[in-house]
Amino acid sequence: QVQLVESGGGLVQAGDSLRLSCVASGRTFSTYTMAWFRQAPGKEREFVAIIRWNSGVTNYEDSVKGRFTISRDNAKNTVYLQMNSLKPEDTAVYYCAAREYGSIGNTKGGQYRDWGQGTQVTVSS
Secondary structure, eight states, X not given: OOEEEEEOOEEEETTOOEEEEEEEESSOGGGEEEEEEEEOTTSOOEEEEEEOTTXXXXXXXXXXXXXXXXXXXXXXXXXXXXXXXXXXXXXXEEEEEEEETOOTTOOSGGGOOEEOOOEEEEEEO
16 A cells, blocks of 8 residues: 655645645555545546556646646656646546556556555646
8 A cells, every 4th residue: 555645735726736746655666556636625536647567658638738747756656737727627636546557548546555645636727
């Protein structure tokens, strides 16, 4: 099991940028595929972005493509989510999740056992 701690959320205006971080501990980070999910009030949790453990291949939910970038620094046991051109509809609690040896197709929340506590992102119009 890996422990995950997110940070970097906050209140911003539409068009602004934020960078979320998720620090992992407890296991070998480089063997974990990492993903970001989000959950807005009254809505189901949804996939945002994923980065594969061994290739660095990434994938994104359609509404964030071109605006969000997921990256990882294995030396720092950290995955990032750079969010640019933020919109009010991006407002949600953002969670990072980890799956050992996960594939790029692991975009369902139920496929992840390890989760962080979440960080709130609020985008005002």
